Amino acid sequence: MIRTEIDKAIRLLRSFFQEHPWGFPLALLALALVTYGVFITQLGFYWDDWPPLMFVHMADKTAVWQYFSYDRPFQSWTYAILLPICRDSAFAWQLSVILFRWTAALGLYFTFLLIFPRQKTLWQWTAALFVVFPGFSDQYASVAFGSHFLTYTVFGLSLLTLVLAMKDRKRFWIFYPLSLLLTGVSLFTMEYFVGLEAIRPVLIFLVLARSEEKKARTLLRTIKFWGAYIVIFGIYLYWRMVLFPAAMGGASGNYPFIFEQVITTPFSTFLAFGNTIYSDLRFMLLSAWTDRLLPLDASVVTMTLWLSLLIGIATAWIYYHFLSRWQKAENAALSGRETGSNVLLDFTPDYWLTGPRYYNINNLVTILTRLWRGA
Secondary structure (H helix, E strand, O other): OHHHHHHHHHHHHHHHHHHOOOHHHHHHHHHHHHHHOOOHHHOOOOHHHHHHHHHHHOOOOOHHHHHHOOOOHHHHHHHHHHHHHHOOOHHHHHHHHHHHHHHHHHHHHHHHHHHOHHHHHHHHHHHHHHHHOOOOOOOOOHHHHHHHHHHHHHHHHHHHHHHHHHHOHHHHHHHHHHHHHHHHHHHHHOHHHOHHHHHHHHHHHHHHHOOOOOHHHHHHHHHHHHHHHHHHHHHHHHHHHHHHHHHHOOOOOOOOOHHHHHHHOHHHHHHHHHHHHHHHHHHHHHHHHHHHHOOOOOOOOOHHHHHHHHHHHHHHHHHHHHHHHHHHHHHHOOOHHHHHHHHHHHOOOOOOOOOOOOOOHHHHHHHHHHHHHOO
8 A cells, every 4th residue: 555655656756757847947956956955054165255255245336347357347247146145145155056057957958958859858867967967076166156157057048049039930039139148148258158159050050950951051041040149259259359458458367368379389289289188088088977986085984975875876766767767768769860960969069968978068168268268
């Protein structure tokens, strides 16, 4: 009798998880809270967290703009929103960065789900792996990096509204301008997500390819719809490389030195790029996982270690139990065009890849940022 009731409850939860519009988003939020929120009451503020906190207690709110004006002047809008809400509460800041990591994952999840609606399970696993990916280990500095995930969310929404515009032509003039606006906000806020713009024409092409037969026409229309984004990107590059350095009296901070180095010392620059890409790929495919799963200084006598293992194993089992049921049916139903689209995205440098063979875009952001800075 008890077992029957348990099985019934599991079936109801599974049905809600897969069929209710908010089922998976809530499950993903639960995963984020379990992953990062168990011990947030014991966390505080760290290194770069402290300077922005000063502005909570300053009457002159324009000081926020002045503080970021030396390098990322438009990043100040993120703190203009977060500082009045979180103030100097460590708990509020820690919770905010978890929520923005969740919203960033959701934005990308719904974007790709709209393009590949029959691969729902794949994108659910992708979103889950995005949330738990261990390569970014500085999330505890919530004040410093909360704005990064907020910007990441804006970027995801710019992709989502783009796909909505391409698929819903009646609301094209609502979603398309909104996507352009969000793209500009994302680009000008910080440079970490500039390289991810490479995926935008691929998404446009994939959406158009599903409604048109002639590849040449699809390619021309892709260029047409992508053109406005190229203009925004060009304006950003001109501001970042010419206008802003001139206003600041020279290049500094996160200036894209890469372009100058390619011209002056191309061979050594590309050689350094190769070494950087290799080390970053090695980190994201191996070290990011082994360093967390098999830490050098693990203490087997601490309750934290065993509690973390217990929670992690239980959470992984629950997710596998709820997602694996649909995965085989979906994979078997893929058409040749869908498989080809997956392969195309596999070879897109800035693609939001996760899964058995791939990991998270945060690593690719690291590579692209280093190339941008010439580091």
